[in-house]
Amino acid sequence: xxASTSCLLARLLASGKxxxxxxxxxxxxxxxxxxxxxxxxxxxxxxxxxxxxxxxVLPAGEAPCCAPGLCLDGGPVRPRxxxxxxxxxxxxxxxxxxxxxxxxxxxxxxxxxxxxxxxIG
Numbered sequence: 847x848x849a850s851t852s853c854l855l856a857r858l859l860a861s862g863k864x865x866x867x868x869x870x871x872x873x874x875x876x877x878x879x880x881x882x883x884x885x886x887x888x889x890x891x892x893x894x895x896x897x898x899x900x901x902x903v904l905p906a907g908e909a910p911c912c913a914p915g916l917c918l919d920g921g922p923v924r925p926r927x928x929x930x931x932x933x934x935x936x937x938x939x940x941x942x943x944x945x946x947x948x949x950x951x952x953x954x955x956x957x958x959x960x961x962x963x964x965x966i967g
Contacts, residue, residue: 865915869923877933898954
C-alpha cells in the first residue's frame, strides 16, 4: 500500500465516517434498500460508512464531492464473515479491493490486520 493511501485510510478510519466511492458490488451481495444492479449484474456505488454500519448505498457519483472518502475506481466490495449483504443498516464488515489490487478486510468499519502466517517449527 502506498504511503499516501495508508495515510488517507488512517485519517478516514479515525473519523469513523467516510465514503467508499465507485465500489463495485455484485448483485448477489446487494442488500435491501440499494439501487438495482446494471445490465452486467453489478452496481457501481458510493457506500457511506458511519461507525460500524453501512448507512447509505447510492449510485456512483452521488456522494458529496467534497465528503471524505476513498475512490475504489470500480474495485469490488463484498460482505465478509457472517455478514450476508452490502446495504443500508448492514454491518460494515467488508472485503474491499483497492485500485492497486490490495485487499482490505474491514470489521465494524475498521481495517483488521490479516492473521500472520503460522510459524514453521
